[in-house]
Amino acid sequence: MTVLAERPGVVDPKEAPELARPRWVWPALGLLLVVTAVLYLWGLSAAGWANEYYAAAVQAGTQSWKALLFGSIDAGNAITVDKPPAALWVMALSGRIFGFGTLSMLVPQALMGVASVALVYGAVRRVSGYGAGLLAGTVLALTPVAALMFRFNNPDALLVLLMVVAGYCLIRALDGKSTRWIALAGVAIGFAFLAKLLQALLVTPALALVVLVAVPGNVWQRLRDLAVGLVTMVVSAGWYLALVSLWPSDSRPYIGGSTDNSLLQLALGYNGLGRVFGGDGNPGGSSDSGGGPGGMGGSPMFGGSTGITRMFGESMGTEISWLLPAALIGLVAGLWFTRRTPRTDRTRASLLLWGGWLVVTVVVFSFMKGIMHPYYTVALAPAIGAVLGISVRELWRGKEFVGPRIALAAMLVVTGVWNFILLDRTPDWLPWLRWVVLIGSILASAVLLAGAHRLGRWTVVFAAAGLLFGLGASAAYTVETIAGDHGGGIPTSGPARTGGGFGFGGPGGPGEQQASDNAELKDMLTDADNRWAAATVGSHTAGSLELSTGTSIMSIGGFSGGDNSPTLEQFQSYVASGQVRYFIAGDRHHGGPGGDSGAGIQITEWVQQHFTASDVGGTEVYDLSMPN
Numbered sequence: 001m002t003v004l005a006e007r008p009g010v011v012d013p014k015e016a017p018e019l020a021r022p023r024w025v026w027p028a029l030g031l032l033l034v035v036t037a038v039l040y041l042w043g044l045s046a047a048g049w050a051n052e053y054y055a056a057a058v059q060a061g062t063q064s065w066k067a068l069l070f071g072s073i074d075a076g077n078a079i080t081v082d083k084p085p086a087a088l089w090v091m092a093l094s095g096r097i098f099g100f101g102t103l104s105m106l107v108p109q110a111l112m113g114v115a116s117v118a119l120v121y122g123a124v125r126r127v128s129g130y131g132a133g134l135l136a137g138t139v140l141a142l143t144p145v146a147a148l149m150f151r152f153n154n155p156d157a158l159l160v161l162l163m164v165v166a167g168y169c170l171i172r173a174l175d176g177k178s179t180r181w182i183a184l185a186g187v188a189i190g191f192a193f194l195a196k197l198l199q200a201l202l203v204t205p206a207l208a209l210v211v212l213v214a215v216p217g218n219v220w221q222r223l224r225d226l227a228v229g230l231v232t233m234v235v236s237a238g239w240y241l242a243l244v245s246l247w248p249s250d251s252r253p254y255i256g257g258s259t260d261n262s263l264l265q266l267a268l269g270y271n272g273l274g275r276v277f278g279g280d281g282n283p284g285g286s287s288d289s290g291g292g293p294g295g296m297g298g299s300p301m302f303g304g305s306t307g308i309t310r311m312f313g314e315s316m317g318t319e320i321s322w323l324l325p326a327a328l329i330g331l332v333a334g335l336w337f338t339r340r341t342p343r344t345d346r347t348r349a350s351l352l353l354w355g356g357w358l359v360v361t362v363v364v365f366s367f368m369k370g371i372m373h374p375y376y377t378v379a380l381a382p383a384i385g386a387v388l389g390i391s392v393r394e395l396w397r398g399k400e401f402v403g404p405r406i407a408l409a410a411m412l413v414v415t416g417v418w419n420f421i422l423l424d425r426t427p428d429w430l431p432w433l434r435w436v437v438l439i440g441s442i443l444a445s446a447v448l449l450a451g452a453h454r455l456g457r458w459t460v461v462f463a464a465a466g467l468l469f470g471l472g473a474s475a476a477y478t479v480e481t482i483a484g485d486h487g488g489g490i491p492t493s494g495p496a497r498t499g500g501g502f503g504f505g506g507p508g509g510p511g512e513q514q515a516s517d518n519a520e521l522k523d524m525l526t527d528a529d530n531r532w533a534a535a536t537v538g539s540h541t542a543g544s545l546e547l548s549t550g551t552s553i554m555s556i557g558g559f560s561g562g563d564n565s566p567t568l569e570q571f572q573s574y575v576a577s578g579q580v581r582y583f584i585a586g587d588r589h590h591g592g593p594g595g596d597s598g599a600g601i602q603i604t605e606w607v608q609q610h611f612t613a614s615d616v617g618g619t620e621v622y623d624l625s626m627p628n
Helices: 025-041 052-063 065-070 086-098 102-128 130-141 144-149 156-173 178-214 219-246 263-268 273-277 293-298 324-337 346-367 374-397 402-423 431-454 456-483 510-516 519-527 539-549 568-576 599-610
Strands: 532-537 553-556 580-584 611-616 619-627
Touching: 025 102, 025 130, 025 456, 052 065, 052 086, 052 539, 065 086, 086 102, 086 156, 086 178, 102 130, 102 144, 102 156, 102 346, 102 374, 130 144, 130 374, 130 456, 144 156, 144 374, 144 456, 156 178, 156 346, 156 374, 178 219, 178 263, 178 273, 178 346, 178 374, 219 263, 324 346, 324 374, 324 402, 346 374, 374 402, 402 431, 402 456, 431 456, 510 539, 519 532, 519 539, 519 580, 519 611, 519 619, 532 539, 532 599, 539 553, 553 599, 568 580, 568 599, 580 599, 599 611, 599 619
Parallel strands: 532 553, 532 580
Antiparallel strands: 580 619, 611 619
16 A cells, blocks of 8 residues: 555646645745744844853854854954854854844844745745645644744754755755755755764765655665765865864864864864763763763753663653654654655655654664753754654545554644643643643544544644644743753753742852852953953853953853963963963863863962952952963
8 A cells, every 4th residue: 555655745736726826825924934934033132142052152253243253252362152053154144144143143043944944944844735735834833842943043953054055955856856855965064063073974875865855866876966065064064164173273172072272173073973872071971870980971951861762751852853753753754665666756755854864863862872961952953844844744634544544643632642741841831731732632533543534624623623632732831941041051841840940051059159249340441441351261241251351251161161272371471471361260170172181270270379369349350461
């Protein structure tokens, strides 16, 4: 039985213009995009600076073109953030055009979310029709972690958009002119690499599989197309790697998070393979709750325990897994029912693309031993939406047969049961919703199984009820995410829970919070006209002070103070030439990629030995222009 063998939803407008696009399509698509825009833009200024680590780098990019090019944390260009700068380019350019502020920084992120929804709709629509495209876009828009990250200033928004662009381009390649579209897909992945390094490559196995299996042409043409995509990907990412490598290292900021001032080492180390296998500054993951140093590898904010159930656990379940079981069932069913279709069948090719994206990313995220924050799961949202849109539409077309009805009923009832479990994790929040979703999905699945093909005029009502029970819990969690305050370095979606996320960049010390709220200190920094108004170990205090004063603060050791930059000798040279005015002491040492081998401890000890501390509004400050 191959109920999905036909090419659905695609009508040649030249043959039947009145059937090519139903009247309801444009209003429905417009409504979806407007609602998405309202959701993602609503109350956006309430997020404040969101992640202050990236916000400080965005501000620096509005003050210095070199800081923008390299993604420096500070306008003095001491050290970069521990990511490549593509996402910062967008936000900083917006700040240069409209003036730096919360909205100029976050509105582009929200618009990336709207664009992602539109492209997922377009990709699925080309294969399975308008209804499937609208469902796919709606699922993406109403995924809690998507609403969280498209309203935030982390690199994930641009990463997801560019991966979706690549997926859309590959779907277009199925129609012909494959070389051009595959080349564009490679460009998109290359720039996605410049947003978040190796995470962008998680979708490439699925892209390559579709090129080799489903793109029109003989095997040599497909291999040529694959090579073209690879070349454009390498060039799109490699030009910047080459730029950083060839630029004199003493004339640019240190590459934060790397051990040798190299962006390539950052990609392969701390922010690359280190995330997968642990080490290189990452806490080592574990299959129990005590993984990693201090148990960080198993903590909720670092992904929880590794294993196949990780995406469903306390850390990530409510971020992404609402519809994940249904998507996996739909993927298996869709591939089974298309197993005898021609090689170039578009439905199967689309399932291979989005399903491969989904499976590879789930497996890597589930077992990676390094840092794995819950919000990383936003990368799964487009694939879940696309797989559901395609599989629900195609299985519904085969509802005359028992097999597709069983698959649809299983998808619906599993969603209801699983959403009940997820909602029960916050039992005081809308306690009635979990029962409505559970009972409604069970009843709807029973009707679907028994007589979906005999509903007649009630078909539309039943379909609406099925969508309501299937999407209701995820939609409610998304709305709560938008209505709440989700700031800090490790944000989470949904209602507040006990033991929620850390603040900016992780759990900061009381001394750091005191410094950022110290009016006397901020006035003193504002009056300084040095290249760096002050220096402090790590980026926690530096970022908040930069944002509140508009001055350049050197983050010794980068994000968490463990990078070996600047060295003690370099810092002494900066002080001798009057480029740094103050040193702000922290209340603790920081760890990081370099751990205790970083320069922060040496510089702190040197400053304490050669300069006198003053109490400035409760903060220990050293005036580096006045040695002992």
